[in-house]
Amino acid sequence: MFGVVKDDRSKKRLGNLQTRRGAIKTPVFMPIATYGAVKNLSPEELRELGAEIILGNTYHLWLRPGLEIIKKAGGLHNFMNWDGPILTDSGGFQVFSLSKHRKISDEGVEFCNPSDGKKYFLTPEQSIQIQLDFGSDIIMVLDECTPYPCEYEYAKKSVELTGRWAERCKRYFNKKMDRLKKEKRPLLFGIVQGSIYDDLRKKSAVQLVKLDFDGYAIGSVANAHEPREYIWKVLKWVVPLLPENKPRYMMGLGKPEEIVKMVEYGIDMFDCVIPTREARHGRLYVYSSTKRPAACERRDARGEVLDSSRFSGLARTIKTDFYQTLQITNSKFAKDMRPIDENCDCYTCQNFSRAYLSHLFKIKEGLGLRLATIHNLKFYLQLMERLGGRRKEKSAQREKSL
Template sequence: MFFRCLAVDKQTKARYGELRFLNHRIPTPVFMPVGTQGTVKTLTPQQLKETDTKIILCNAYHLCLRPGEKIIKQSGGIHKFMGWDGAIITDSGGYQVFSLSGLTKISDNGVEFQSPIDGTRFFLTPENMMQIQKDIGADIIMPFDECVPYPCEKDRASVAVKRTTEWAERCLNMHTNRQQILFGIVQGSVFKELRIECARSLVEMNFEGYSIGGLSVGEGSVLMNEVLDYTVDYLPEDRPRYLMGVGFPVDILNAVERGIDMFDCVVPTRNGRNGCAFTSMGRVKILNSQYKEDSSPLDQMCNCYTCCNFSRAYLRHLFLAHEILGLTLLSLHNICFFQNLMQQIRESIKNGDFKNFKNEFLSRQSD
């Protein structure tokens, strides 16, 4: 059994469950740190383990550009290549194609673009992206999809939905490695009719899980929550639901409330590298002068390595001195904070108290 739902909150759609595949057992809702190029920036695999991280996200698009999927395959696959024995999910690159807007040529056959690294010309199709992910050896993989910007005209979003569903079927036909789990990706921008159309088409194809893509691209939290409200209703209850590229704690809580099981985002590590820590009382910008002589830990309620051993004053010093250790310690704390949040979310769902937990958590956030 790949996914099973173990408890549902009585007041919301929040659910507690478990992903089981190969030798992995991953409780949900789950947060997956982003290791785009085979590394979660500034952190070692051992440090990630100590945060109770069980699954990370890598990006097949970036890995095929550098070092190349052939090198990863020759090294025994992505787990061995990067020294990580936890689970790995790979994104196929639809969002990266979107971010290269103006530098790509998109057709029904695939996407032509020039490598931003060395100028090499690439033509990616649903079929070769599936082969790339097979060679990389991730546990959960994504079909090639087309992500549109926000705002976007409905006609343009409709073309992307049609292309996304056609590419999804082509990817499904290429899915020969049954040790890998293939998700479908629901697109459709903020148009209800298109989201429902895409979801229904993908469900008919019977994917093992369903991702919701094309959000957190500028539409704002209100519209994102509206999209989730009606999209989740068209996804099977016995399959995991993955909201791609989200997000901040408030966005995660709002999405869990709407029945989402899986999340990935660069927020904790990117903020950590820029001197911003997430804490139980809100965000701390460590470069602020008020922390110059502050001997307290980042978060009195956190027992991570950073909080147990270093003061805010020392962390501020590291950033002012441009010491790499500062980036590592704040990134480590932030990942711990996110994983602790997910653990608390799961417990609140099991106890039938998610709504109260969410409200209490947000009431403590000073920002």
């Protein structure tokens, strides 16, 4: 189900995650299709960019357009015309962000839809069933996302609740999938919680590993305004406790330099709104190097660039200056006839100038949002390829088929 090539001298992994709709190469970045659409892009454009998997939001899709319509369409894939794998979250993060409009109990969570005032009740079992009805390929368990700051006693009770809910999710999932062959089943991931407390994070990880999920996510890290340094603390606490033969997913984080470092920590899967959100604000990512990102290069004694598949410890050489962002609305780009990135092969860079995009943003033309989004997602997907060393596996790495 998950084959991984592991670097002997670091925690970095190159993986191959098999889903019922095809294999996914890891490390992988998942563009976010909150309502069943990646903002400003069609599914065909996502395919052309090289996206292997996308992420849908259970909470939002459940409320709009609603489960009945998606089921009538034959599932989320048919509804949005995407034939690749889809990961859906459980809805937990969005529900628990409604702090003034929800009540938590052992049974589940009651919340009020802020758009129409209607009350809903979501149980662990119901969250799984909704995702099954969507036809999701990777399903996330329902968990409680802790706020920040979070008192220790609250976080402790939350971890215990998340553990009980995870067990219920697994039991319900197994019951529903009992008659399906393994290769026809979606995958089920657990989510490690525990706020900023090392013992609680470790306790949560151990609980979930005992339940033997198909993969493990790490949630509520710097998503609730925790200091960014807790990203690395949580990874140090949790990753050593997770099985090597299962994929690891860091939820919701994704600055380019953070992804690079998280790959070095042994994380395989990422999602984040940053590339699409920044595109909508006219901020475009460009590699600093004219050949390869300086951060992704290592040279031999003669100064020759070595392919990244021939060395380990990539993230140790990474600096935050391996890329830059262009604010395309700045006046200096109004007459700049160069592409966004001269070394990028995306549709935007191959066909349009910085001056043209600057013009589109200034007149608030929707095409500008689309072209900017195409480029930023290409940057992120290309970053994953480079972190994967272009998968030249005739390297000094040892292969594990786990």
